[in-house]
Amino acid sequence: xxxxxxxxxxxxGSPVKHSMSPAMYNYCFKKWKIDWRYLAFNISRxxxxxxIKAFRVLRMRGANITMPCKQAVIPYLDWVSPAVKLSGACNxxxxxxxxxxxxxxxxxxxxxxxxxxGMDIQEKRITILGAGGAATAIQVQVxxxxxxxxxxxxxxxxxxxxxxxxxxxxxxxxxNQRISLYDLDNQELLQEKIQKSDVLTNATRVGMAPLKxxxxxxxxxxxxxxxxxTDCVYNPIKTKLLAAAEESGSQIADGLGMxxxxxxxxxxxxxGMDMPVDEIKEHFFKSES
Ligand code: NAD
Numbered sequence: 001x002x003x004x005x006x007x008x009x010x011x012x013g014s015p016v017k018h019s020m021s022p023a024m025y026n027y028c029f030k031k032w033k034i035d036w037r038y039l040a041f042n043i044s045r046x047x048x049x050x051x052i053k054a055f056r057v058l059r060m061r062g063a064n065i066t067m068p069c070k071q072a073v074i075p076y077l078d079w080v081s082p083a084v085k086l087s088g089a090c091n092x093x094x095x096x097x098x099x100x101x102x103x104x105x106x107x108x109x110x111x112x113x114x115x116x117x118g119m120d121i122q123e124k125r126i127t128i129l130g131a132g133g134a135a136t137a138i139q140v141q142v143x144x145x146x147x148x149x150x151x152x153x154x155x156x157x158x159x160x161x162x163x164x165x166x167x168x169x170x171x172x173x174x175x176n177q178r179i180s181l182y183d184l185d186n187q188e189l190l191q192e193k194i195q196k197s198d199v200l201t202n203a204t205r206v207g208m209a210p211l212k213x214x215x216x217x218x219x220x221x222x223x224x225x226x227x228x229x230t231d232c233v234y235n236p237i238k239t240k241l242l243a244a245a246e247e248s249g250s251q252i253a254d255g256l257g258m259x260x261x262x263x264x265x266x267x268x269x270x271x272g273m274d275m276p277v278d279e280i281k282e283h284f285f286k287s288e289s
Pocket of ligand 1: 106109129130131132133134135154155157159203204205206208211216231232233234255256258259260262
């Protein structure tokens with residue numbers, strides 16, 4: 001029942017109509033007997049400032065922020081986390097008595113997904129394919145969590161110049177850890193770096209439609225028991241990369257895990273409660289696994 005004291009939370013961005021967030025959060029609020037409701041709001045980048053004004057006036061408890069508002073929202077908040085400052089993006093807002101705090105939970109979701117597969121990222125070496133939004137959030141979080149070395153491989157496409165700038169900035173902020181950017185076309189170097197890594201992550205769009213049948217790793221001899229292979233792509237859940245890695249003996253962690261854990265990290269910020277991740281997976285995504 002919606003009451004006179006029901007509080008509102010929501011998703012801001014565009015498009016949002018296919019988002020699973022309303023179903024997942026409302027399921028949790030009901031389970032936890034919290035008098036809150038969560039709706040999806042179609043907000044353009046240009047309307048971000050007005051949306052945050054409305055958020056304040058309506059005293060909403062929280063909001064998840066998705067594209068195209070993840071960067072645009074930052075100037076309108078009262079405080080942002082170190083990860084937001086470093087990545088330049090925000091996906092979660094919490095309203096603490098009128099004081100708006102901004103967080104980014106994509107990287108946290110990634111790390112929690114690794115932990116659920118027994119991987120502690122501290123002192124580890126990681127190779128990341130991609131230098132876009134998801135890759136940046138991951139780079140920032142694994143640096144904050146003490147990873148020793150991060151090798152980022154990207155095509156020399158429209159992301160390259162910005163990636164060079166961002167990675168230099170991260171290297172300056174974390175002088176005792178190493179982060180480097182390499183050309184994805186240098187397959188020999190890529191293989192060499194993967195062989196010395198504990199984790200390989202695909203954070204590009206390769207693996208989802210229209211590149212569903214493509215994997216950026218041609219030589220499957222780099223896979224094996226000592227390498228955890230993860231993908232940010234969650235549609236399909238088992239990408240071509242993950243299927244090949246599993247067949248060659250690597251442990252795999254899929255993008256759906258990262259997606260649910262980033263939602264769990266946001267839920268924790270809103271409520272202090274731990275989202276029942278396995279139950280959510282079973283309830284909402286069983287048919288897709
Ligand atoms: P983005 O547009 O910011 O970055 C795209 C990246 O893909 C860039 O590094 C680009 O160089 C690379 N790329 C694109 N086409 C390529 C190709 N043909 N070959 C090699 N590299 C190519 O996108 P994003 O927001 O970082 O999202 C990347 C992927 O991660 C998407 O599939 C997205 O759905 C997924 N994602 C998942 C989660 C999660 O929680 N699981 C969160 C965020 C994003």
